[in-house]
Amino acid sequence: MQRAEEYFGFLERLVRVPSVAGEERAAQELLASRLETLGFASRWIPLTADLAELPGAGRPCSSLHGRSSLVCERSGESAASVLINGHIDVVPAGDPSLWTGAPFAQFRRDGWMVGRGAGDMKGGLVMALLALHALHDHNALGGRISFVVVPEEESSGNGTLATLRAGVTADAAILPEPTDLNIDVSGIGVLWCEIEVTGSGAHAGGRRSANPLDQLTAVARTIADLTAETAAGDVEARARHVYYNANLGQAEAGDWPSSVPTRARGVMRIGFPAPLSAAAMEERIRDAVARLEHDAACAGCTTRLAFPGLRAEPHALPVDHPLVTAVAEAHSAAHATTSRVLHTSSTSDARFYVNQAKVPAVCYGPVVSAIHGVDEAVDLSSIVAGAKTYARLIPALLAGLRPRPRSSA
């Protein structure tokens, strides 16, 4: 594919901008600048605190100051409109010393590009751009296309919510999230839970006093047990390879080895199945932890739960939805192979299109490894492969989805 190397270079530049929560703007500007050369007009939709009150919203953990969603739009005649949505925020790198190179320096290895965000999801954004540029080169870029580049996907989703509130929608939405060139039609519920256990500290040598870390561990285990129990409600999970994990992703306590910590704090990420809502899952968690608190072992500590950040409701597009068919056909036409329908064990901003806006949405994007981990990488050849699919898919969607077969209507 022409321009592939040009866009790999653009991806390098994009990865070198460490667009962690709160620092997304510079990377968004790079994308806006590139999209403007393809005839898109840019506008910015600021993130505001009141977004958190909308149905499905999360509760951002970083300041919203100066943060906006980027909306790039191209007008034109088309039977239908299409929206491409990608997030520009990346998760922190973990311990940088564990990486082969500096996490945001990026480097290529055996056809992969390694770097925080290369896989989740700057590679996908570049994949979509490459497809648009290919269409542009063939004078085939026309019709109503929106390219939305949002912050806050990893921690709330409120970046996409801001664009929906502003009326940025379409007849179909595609998200170039990393799916290994499969078609991801659903997302599980995901809730963040902050656990804060407070004691009063003590000398480590004293008659044993309650260590908030022990209580934090007990609460996390209780929540993990509840998560597993709740997950059992999804009888299709095993067949679909869906995991409802409870992950204690952050923990901190204490400031001196010989002092019992005064406070321990942890944050979990908890997966849960439909038809549960985030609010219902929160209630289950609060109940389970309240029962634990009556345990004698917790004497002397108080436990407080909070639910900042992600509060993702489960979502699902029917597997026989015309959008799924359209993606599958575009993939087959481009590659003469079949793309698999996927049920992710995570979530994406696709949920807002499906749940809130009633716009069909799927994720389809490149092959990646170790997203959120050390040496996260994207397979560069899969960026080209995915772009070939998008170059067929976008015109097809602009022509309008075929009606859904009656049998499953």
Added chain:
Amino acid sequence: MQRAEEYFGFLERLVRVPSVAGEERAAQELLASRLETLGFASRWIPLTADLAELPGAGRPCSSLHGRSSLVCERSGESAASVLINGHIDVVPAGDPSLWTGAPFAQFRRDGWMVGRGAGDMKGGLVMALLALHALHDHNALGGRISFVVVPEEESSGNGTLATLRAGVTADAAILPEPTDLNIDVSGIGVLWCEIEVTGSGAHAGGRRSANPLDQLTAVARTIADLTAETAAGDVEARARHVYYNANLGQAEAGDWPSSVPTRARGVMRIGFPAPLSAAAMEERIRDAVARLEHDAACAGCTTRLAFPGLRAEPHALPVDHPLVTAVAEAHSAAHATTSRVLHTSSTSDARFYVNQAKVPAVCYGPVVSAIHGVDEAVDLSSIVAGAKTYARLIPALLAGLRPRPRSSA
């Protein structure tokens, strides 16, 4: 007692100087200035890295730059010499918001002074000063007295080691550590152990990958079990109310709720009994953790142990040692009550006098509450009470200890 209020005011000033590790000098200067008015000459003995190679040494965790032990000496004629040793370093305050006031602001409540370090052990330092000033006021301050004010007691003990290497010693040493006016004759072994577990991170939604926090918890539990098992070797522990605790005093892991942490780090404080040495306890810990590592659950994580900070060897002065008798007699003479012999579940720099310098040493100091905890406090009346004991004890020690009874020689 005259001057009590003056010295409570001095204690207020001392507490307001937050002399945490590395920040001890300003508080030491206050003490030097005060001791010089009582005829003491000050000198400073710098802490150096090679102290860590001496027998019994710890491994300081803070920079040694600009840090010294303060030695204030008074010469004169006396049958024997006496040394008062106190540490000026205090442990961190924990979460300041849990305190009734700001931790280093200090305030008085019902006859107590509340503040980080008020109990451990600025109250004791002031108690000894008050006794010396009382003797001075009565023209009874004479003879060879050293007043040693050290940093690094809480994390290595190398401040006291520096003074011993410089030849600062005496016929007997007393440490005004908080003992509730009891006579503390011994200390348990205390070892710090840093646990670092490294994984490779991952998305929280993936097929379950090893979370370093789980492994940290497992290692800490293994060490706690070993500590309890080792403690069983001290058959007198229960009768003496000695606790060999394992305390996970610090822990930190991860930087994002939806990412499996790349690394988890914890630091434990581990108590162990004589006749074990710190080196032998370290070996036991390494062995126990190595056995755990063969467990399948740890797959994908590597665990590294390090032993920074405190490596305190157990120490004990015989309960019938003439120094113990001298303190008991001074206490009885001052208060017409009996002081109890105490075996602490912790350690103090007394160990260096007893173990390394073969100088008898005991701790005797004020009544305190919540040392290393929230709202740490010292009972002001006990400072006066302890000073009355010291005002009798110091002249007695300068006259020379009576020989130990033959029966227990």
